[in-house]
Amino acid sequence: MGLRSIILSLLISKTVILSSISTFSSRRIQCPYGVKVMVEPTYEEMSERACEILMKKLKKIAGEKEEVVLVLPTGRTPIRLYELLIERYKDDPVWGKVILVQLDEYVGASPEDEESFQYFLKSRLLNKLRVKRFIGINGGAKNLEEEVIRYNELLKELGSIDILVLGIGRNGHIAFNEPGFSSQLNFDIVELTEETQKVNGVTYEKAFTITVPYLLKSKFIMLLASGESKQEIIERTLKGPISKDIPASLLRGHPDCIFILDEVAATKLITPIRP
Ligand code: GLP
Numbered sequence: 626m627g628l629r630s631i632i633l634s635l636l637i638s639k640t641v642i643l644s645s646i647s648t649f650s651s652r653r654i655q656c657p658y659g660v661k662v663m664v665e666p667t668y669e670e671m672s673e674r675a676c677e678i679l680m681k682k683l684k685k686i687a688g689e690k691e692e693v694v695l696v697l698p699t700g701r702t703p704i705r706l707y708e709l710l711i712e713r714y715k716d717d718p719v720w721g722k723v724i725l726v727q728l729d730e731y732v733g734a735s736p737e738d739e740e741s742f743q744y745f746l747k748s749r750l751l752n753k754l755r756v757k758r759f760i761g762i763n764g765g766a767k768n769l770e771e772e773v774i775r776y777n778e779l780l781k782e783l784g785s786i787d788i789l790v791l792g793i794g795r796n797g798h799i800a801f802n803e804p805g806f807s808s809q810l811n812f813d814i815v816e817l818t819e820e821t822q823k824v825n826g827v828t829y830e831k832a833f834t835i836t837v838p839y840l841l842k843s844k845f846i847m848l849l850a851s852g853e854s855k856q857e858i859i860e861r862t863l864k865g866p867i868s869k870d871i872p873a874s875l876l877r878g879h880p881d882c883i884f885i886l887d888e889v890a891a892t893k894l895i896t897p898i899r900p
Contacts, residue, residue: 659863659877660848662884664891668851671887672705675849678883679706679790680714682845686787687722692757694787696726696835697750698800699742702792702849707749715753723756726783728791729801731829732814735765740827762833769814772833776812780839789843793850796820797858797871801834804870811839837875846882848873850890859886860893 665671686693697703714720727743734741743761751759760779766772791799796818798804806815812835822828840846850859862873863884869875876882886894 659867660879660882660884662863662886662891662894664886664888664894666888668887669705671849671851671885672703672709675703675706675790675847675885676709676713678847678885679710679788680717680719682788683719683723686844687719690787691722692724693719693722694724694726694783694785696728696786696789696843697746698728698790698792698849699745700792702851703790704749706790706849710750711753720754720756724758724760724783725751725756726760726780726786726835727762729832729834730762730764731827732764732769732831732833733829736761736763738765741765764833773810773812773814776833777810780811780835786840786843787845789840789846791840791846791848791873791876793848793855793858793862793873794821795824795854795858797862797873799837799848799872799876800840801832802837802840802872804872806872807869808836808838811836837869837872841875841879843879844881846876846879848876848882848884849886850884851887852889853892855886855890856893859884859890863894 663674665674683693683695725746727746730742731740734743736743736747738744741764743764746761760783762776763772793799796804798821801815801817801821803815803818803821808815812833814831815834817830817832822830858871858873862871863877865871865874867874867877
């Protein structure tokens with residue numbers, strides 16, 4: 626068994642938390658800095674961990690306030706998390722305090738369009754849970770500027786997000802904040818890169834997105850990543866420079882952010898140390 630396999634089996638046997646600027650020499654794993662990183666052996670366990678952390682946070686905040694502003698992502702990564710939320714917590718009264726806010730949407734995808742993110746959220750989650758309120762993006766809006774203004778106002782009224790769950794694009798985008806994109810607004814329209822269109826299997830050229838400054842005001846952020854296709858970007862996000870060229874790296878400046886990864890996605894974070 627090589628050193629790498631030993632390290633991986635250590636990971637398999639136990640959840641490993643890599644925290645700021647620390648080297649857990651007993652586990653022979655190094656982590657650079659910024660956010661907390663939790664590595665779970667499998668996608669299933671990553672989803673379970675995310676589900677439990679999310680519910681714990683939701684209940685805590687719901688114990689303190691009348692409303693909890695929750696923002697959830699779309700994509701393949703959170704699918705199991707959403708199944709678990711339904712399986713385990715469908716009838717939990719906490720949902721009665723949740724304001725669920727849509728994170729992003731393709732420009733041109735109406736809520737009833739199966740490719741739209743709103744359709745995804747509704748069919749996988751919202752139709753099965755009773756949240757207090759849902760705030761959705763109208764991707765099919767005729768007047769794009771009006772939709773941007775409307776959503777900016779809604780976000781302003783909300784103040785900030787209590788719990789933000791994110792996935793990550795292969796180029797480091799979070800929500801639809803593509804590399805290099807910046808905006809003064811809380812919500813804006815962005816040009817999608819060809820890579821994102823290809824990976825997502827769509828031809829939409831633009832998207833609505835909550836922007837990075839508003840996302841960074843969230844009180845708690847949890848980013849999920851799974852699988853081989855995320856290995857490289859997870860490494861660049863956590864080990865490279867903090868830069869808007871890798872939007873996810875900006876999360877490293879946030880005071881309460883955790884990355885929950887499966888072991889495959891975390892492979893490149895594991896730096897073997899010579900015995
Ligand atoms: C899309 C979404 C992101 C999501 C990303 C990753 O581009 N805009 O919010 O995080 O895809 O998706 P997946 O989980 O399918 O890899």
